[in-house]
Amino acid sequence: MATSNNKWRLTKFPFLTTTRKRVETVMLCNCKANMLMLNSKKANLCAAKKERIQLPISDDGYRISEFLSHPFGIQAMLNTKTLENFEPIDANTYRCFLPKVQLLNFEAAPVLDLRVTPTEEDCTVEMLSCKFQGSEIMERQNEYFSAFMMNRLTWSTNESKPFLEADMKLNVTLEIYTAPFTLLPASAVEGPGNLMMQALVDRLIKLLLKQLMQDYYEWENQQM
Numbered sequence: 001m002a003t004s005n006n007k008w009r010l011t012k013f014p015f016l017t018t019t020r021k022r023v024e025t026v027m028l029c030n031c032k033a034n035m036l037m038l039n040s041k042k043a044n045l046c047a048a049k050k051e052r053i054q055l056p057i058s059d060d061g062y063r064i065s066e067f068l069s070h071p072f073g074i075q076a077m078l079n080t081k082t083l084e085n086f087e088p089i090d091a092n093t094y095r096c097f098l099p100k101v102q103l104l105n106f107e108a109a110p111v112l113d114l115r116v117t118p119t120e121e122d123c124t125v126e127m128l129s130c131k132f133q134g135s136e137i138m139e140r141q142n143e144y145f146s147a148f149m150m151n152r153l154t155w156s157t158n159e160s161k162p163f164l165e166a167d168m169k170l171n172v173t174l175e176i177y178t179a180p181f182t183l184l185p186a187s188a189v190e191g192p193g194n195l196m197m198q199a200l201v202d203r204l205i206k207l208l209l210k211q212l213m214q215d216y217y218e219w220e221n222q223q224m
Helices: 002-012 015-039 064-069 071-078 136-144 187-223
Strands: 041-054 085-088 093-097 101-103 106-118 122-134 145-156 163-176
Touching (some): 071 106, 136 163, 163 187
Antiparallel strands (some): 106 122
């Protein structure tokens, strides 16, 4: 009789079968997601570079501290010429929109929150946030990685060999949650990942110093 009653209920109320299938599907998806998270591991990538350039001897000296406290100098530290757009968040923090990049078959636009802190002795840029804007799939990846970057600029204009020096550090944490990478040790991702990041930092720091001095001379000419 119990079997007969169940058949009657399912025949009379077919939505019960549909609802049960949906619940079972959701439970299965949640179970798979939980298994992925249980098997996930984190890869820590890092790169650092210190680069110094000698400044030409100038009879008039250099006003680097003044330049970096000026809006023109702050934009130079943010390298706004390479950005799609940027906007201030508060007195010394800026949201920077980078051009779209192609990742596999998806496009994503990196968005960085950067804090610029100029003093009389140095100027520091810190990355407070890094997110991807794009498709839902790309934005979902924001949950699985975090990044931190710091670039500290120092200089000396009082010595016989004036210089400008940049010290850049970049750290990225990736959550590995998809096969076959979950079957590999984190070092299998960290090894090639560190090489790629180091090559990126090596290139960025040289470009930054070169562009910074070009912007400095442009600003200095405007002050005359």
